[in-house]
Amino acid sequence: MKQTKPTTEKASRYDHLEKMSTFELLININKEDKTVPEIIEGEIPAITALVNVIVKQIEEGGRLFYIGAGTSGRLGVLDASECPPTFGVSDDIIIGLIAGGDIALRKAVENAEDNVSRAWEDLKAFDINEKDVVVGIAASGTTPYVIGGIKDATENGLLTGCITNNKNSPLAKAAQFPIEVEVGPEFVTGSTRMKSGTAQKLVLNMISTSVMIKLGRVKGNKMVDMQLSNKKLVDRGVKMIMEECGVKEEEASAILSKHKNVRAAIKALGKD
Numbered sequence: 700m701k702q703t704k705p706t707t708e709k710a711s712r713y714d715h716l717e718k719m720s721t722f723e724l725l726i727n728i729n730k731e732d733k734t735v736p737e738i739i740e741g742e743i744p745a746i747t748a749l750v751n752v753i754v755k756q757i758e759e760g761g762r763l764f765y766i767g768a769g770t771s772g773r774l775g776v777l778d779a780s781e782c783p784p785t786f787g788v789s790d791d792i793i794i795g796l797i798a799g800g801d802i803a804l805r806k807a808v809e810n811a812e813d814n815v816s817r818a819w820e821d822l823k824a825f826d827i828n829e830k831d832v833v834v835g836i837a838a839s840g841t842t843p844y845v846i847g848g849i850k851d852a853t854e855n856g857l858l859t860g861c862i863t864n865n866k867n868s869p870l871a872k873a874a875q876f877p878i879e880v881e882v883g884p885e886f887v888t889g890s891t892r893m894k895s896g897t898a899q900k901l902v903l904n905m906i907s908t909s910v911m912i913k914l915g916r917v918k919g920n921k922m923v924d925m926q927l928s929n930k931k932l933v934d935r936g937v938k939m940i941m942e943e944c945g946v947k948e949e950e951a952s953a954i955l956s957k958h959k960n961v962r963a964a965i966k967a968l969g970k971d
Contacts, residue, residue, distance in 0.1 A: 705865040707838050707891050709884040716887065728893070731886050735898050739905075742878050746905055749860040749876040753832050753906070754913045756858060757792065761830030763910070764822060765795045766848045768812030770892045771836040771862075771899060772797030773804055778903040786916040787924030787960075793907060796821050798844040811844065818848025827857070834906075835861040836899055838891035840868020840879075849873045862902050864895040878902060919943070923962040927955075936961045944968045 713719075713727055739746075753763050765775030776795030783790045798817065799808025811817070822833065833852040835845040840863035849859045850873050860876035871877035880902060882894040911917065916924050921943070927933050939961050940951035946968065954964045 705839055705841070705868070706881055706883055707864050707885065707895055708889050711884050711886055711888045713886060728886050731894055732897060735880075735882055735894055735901065738882055739880055739898060739901055742880055742902070745876070745878045746902060749834070749878060750906055750909045750913070752858055752860070752876060753910050756830055756832050757910065757914060759830055761828075761832060762791065762825075763793045764825070764827070764831060764833045765793075765836060765903075766798075766818050766822070766833060766845055767796075767836035768798035768803075768842050768844050769807070770896045771838060771842070771845075774896060774899050774903060775834075775836050776804060778900075778907050782907055782911065784926045784928060785922055786911040787926060788911070788914075788916065791825075793910075794825060798842075812842050813844070815843040815847035816851070818844050819851035822848060822852065827852070827855075829856040832858045832860065835859070835870055835874060836863075836903075837861070837868075837870050838864040838895035838899070840865045840870040842870070846870050846873055862899050864891065864898060918962065918965070921961070923960075923965065925961065927959065927961075936964075940964050940968070 716724065757763065765779055767775045776797055779793040779795035782788055782793045797803045799811030802808060803811060833849060835849040837845040846869050849861060849870065853859050853875065859874045860878065861870050861874035862878045863870050864880055864882055866879050866881050871879050880898040882898050885891060885893045887893065921939050923939065925932060927936055936955050937948060937951045940946065940955060941948060943965050954967055955961065958964045958967055
């Protein structure tokens, strides 16, 4: 039986790219990128199911782990690393792991993604347990590191999800909560850092942001638990307090300086 080529590996709809003008290249890349959000819309029910499971597990003391290789791994680490400063959670609630370790964030690590048992070893270093959720990210849906990690996690009683860009992939079949965002052939054939990566980033934004909101880390539409790690964020915090509590800048600045947290400052002013 002839095996169907994954859509992420199919030939681009465009050819002779080197003959295109800069303007033509940009127009055509953008044309392809614009299709991604519409395709993601069709997966919102699947994303909803995964978000609800993650919220439940974290409320019971669990954590969310992303595992991936290459671009997919980097995007998982990025999403995890942005949650503490944005939502004020500790850095051990959402954890991103990449095949080959942190060095692979900057440089490709040869054969790292081909080790089927390595992901579980990486996860065990965090004392992973049945309260945790593991989400595998792989454009192809065939990455051994990710599939192995998801299978091992499932066999050990953990809930598992995935984000992939091919339908009916081995990864999607291994995960309990699969998200399959099939964006079609890439502008440069096989370059999944493009539409596939964009789709993964958008889905990760949806997952982590929704989880944090459901866990009470946003008030109204404001990041009241954000870390005040630079002047820009302090100024943003002051403006939040002014808007929420109807006080002048001087008072807002003073109370934020005292409490070091927007939520705590709002509460101190009796507006929580």
